[in-house]
Amino acid sequence: MSEIKSEAGLLVYILPFLAIVPLMHNQGWDSSESAILIVAVPFVTFPVILVAGQLYNGHDTWKNKLKEGGILALGALGTSLSAALWIVYDYFDALPDFGDQHSISQWLEWVSFDLLQSDYTLAAETNILGVGVWVDSVTLMLLFVATFLCFLICWFSLGYMNTDPINEDRNHRFYGEFVLFALGMFGMVLADNFLWLFIFWEIMGLCSYLLIGFYYWKESAAYAAKKAFLTTRVGDVFLMVGLFILYDIYGSLEFSVIFHDPSLHGTVDSAKLFWALLMMFIGAVGKSAQFPLHVWLPDAMEGPTPVSALIHAATMVNAGLYLVARMVPFVDVGHHGVPGLEDLGLIIAYVGGITAFMAAAIAFVQNDIKKVLAYSTMSQLAYIFTGLGAALWFYNHDEHHAAVVVFGASMFHLFNHAMAKGMLFMASGSVIHEVHHAHDHLHHGHGDHEHFDPQDMRNMGGLASKMPITATAMMVGSMSIIGIPLIGGFWSKEGIIAETWLAALDHEPLMIGPAILVILTAGMTGFYMSRMWFMTFAGEPKSDVVAHVHEATPWIKEPLIILTVISALGGIAFALLGATDYLSSSYGNAGHLKLHESTLVESVIYQLEHAFLPENQNLRLVGWTTILLSFIIGPVFAARIHGGPLAEGESATPAVSWLVRISGKFGSQDVSALSESDLAEALENRLYFDDLYEGLLAKTVLPMAAFAAWFDRNVIDGVIKQIESNSVSGSLQIRTITTGSARDYILMAAVGMLSIIALIWGIGS
């Protein structure tokens, strides 16, 4: 206990960081001006951590007091969080008077240039690429999610990374890259033009690569890092092409120009804009790991668990969603958008539906606890894509109310998913860490490390009695992901499914595909998340390690508890505040916040009516089907196969013991026949997508790379080597005239001077 207290004492070191924001407030800074802090503090901190880590590696103070840079990282992220909270507060403070005003502050012109026209004269106006901040409700939501989770996961890392001997003297690299990633994410969310959005987007891609490959000496980690980098690069090339087309259309990449100049929209060619937005969407597909560029995300779990929690579940993969959310002003025909882009919404919804279903199916057979969560992430992000696709479709069809509702629901699902999934990954990290620790303790010196996988759920079981906080956290997080009524993701998921069905039934028959896929996925989510929980925490222990597991590592529990509360109650609180309407207000009518329109009681009734009992009869059926599938059918099947009571004499904490008891009641079902079927094998091989891509690469890219290598070695290097050998022999010639005699040198100087004089004379006359 005293050890934990002294650990907490280290928080003293982050106080100077936290003083920055109040100080700026006292100096009369505006909250939107302080937005630069959110990016600038991490920008200053990451080189400090890396350099200091190199200089002081192994020093006592650096290691134990500063946690190899972890405390500095925590301080920097805490500063970003407090500045972000200040902006959020100011925004809400101003809301009743101003509606959804964008607070923009453009600091400086970064590059200005004149364009050459086709007749080789310069264009009249100078083009400017600026640097600035753009804040509206979508920005705020993502900014809060990013800063909050970065802070909590950094906190978690202090326990997870610093107590693992394998990371010793390497953690400064982890924290430095972690802070650089945070800088990229914050910058991308705040950027006020697509160019800077893209730059920060690439910084995140780089950090993702570096952190997946944190254990670079493991071949699988190096391979996974390469795979993630190259796969997302495919999407990024498309994104870049999309931005080129966009610049061609509008002559600018600034949000303020593109979104708010109605005269531009009137003259825009909708086919051209369609291609621009489609290319940008492909970029989003790569970043958010959607079909068909989804193959990198499961392998990315090779990175340390905090990295999986932060980058590959809670923040970076949301970048693609953010980009799609930024497309709304282009298609919103009620507000000067360009008509004729319904197909874009359909394509996005289909990609989302297919990914949601496919990822959920693959998650059925995964035994690695992090892989289950990875596929779950893909599936949930796909939900949000489906919702955004439906929203874009509605906006383009001028169905304003439905568009606002489903857009808000999608953004809200992003929030719920980020909170729950960040917490689930941290909880899985807690499980892995403690199981690994217990295994080391048990088999100290026996050296069967190679055969024991602390991430394999087949080595767990019955952990509910050993890890009460983790078990509770994981239960609440899973409930939020599944969409158990009244908890977290229920509200948002219900909205997405209902509005997709609304589009399919009342407007566009083709939307029925995504609609059916997402409602089936709701049931499948119920199965695989429950399966994960039951395999890990319920039933009898499946290996001797389990008996030695303790929840003892400091720094790990606090973030879990905070996020458990948010996941459990955040959904209901936001639902009561009318968050789904509010979050989409930046593109809708101002003043959607229900709190200002009616009493709290009315607001509660309104939200309950719309979640459980929508006015439309068909939607009511859809809603209750979803609840039936996700709440009853999925979990019950999972409990029948994997559930069971704990071993004799073990008792779990009351928060989860009821669930373990219920799961034991369903008895057990033998599914070994099913697990040996062709389908299960195909799912275990990830539906052969990885094999297909590798085969394609071997046929196309590898020969090309071999040719390029030959060309480089023989042609390019050949030219350079020829130049080099020529200059060597030339200089051998020249050095014979340096005789070493001062007399010769004087002669040369005199002759040179005389020839210069003669030259001037000749020119003059």
Add this chain to the structure above:
Amino acid sequence: MIDPSWIAGLGVILFGIGLIGAFTRKNAIVVLMCIEVMLNAANLNFVAGTMYWGGSDGWVFTAIAIAIAAAEVAIGLAIFLSLYSTQETISLDEANILRN
């Protein structure tokens, strides 16, 4: 008043003497003296030019050049001292280890 062209002519002659001396003599100190002679030939040219065109630029340049020449002599002599202490000679024909 002397015609400036006489002064310039004296400068040319002095420069020629200095140049030939720097070419032909072996002793480093004599070579240094020849260089000083050339420098002073240039100073005479400044003086002649200023007398011909008027103004005071040439006087100033001359004063600076004399100061620099004094510093240069000090450095030159120091080089010869250290040359002598390492090579035991100040003959320019023998000090040729920087060849090729």
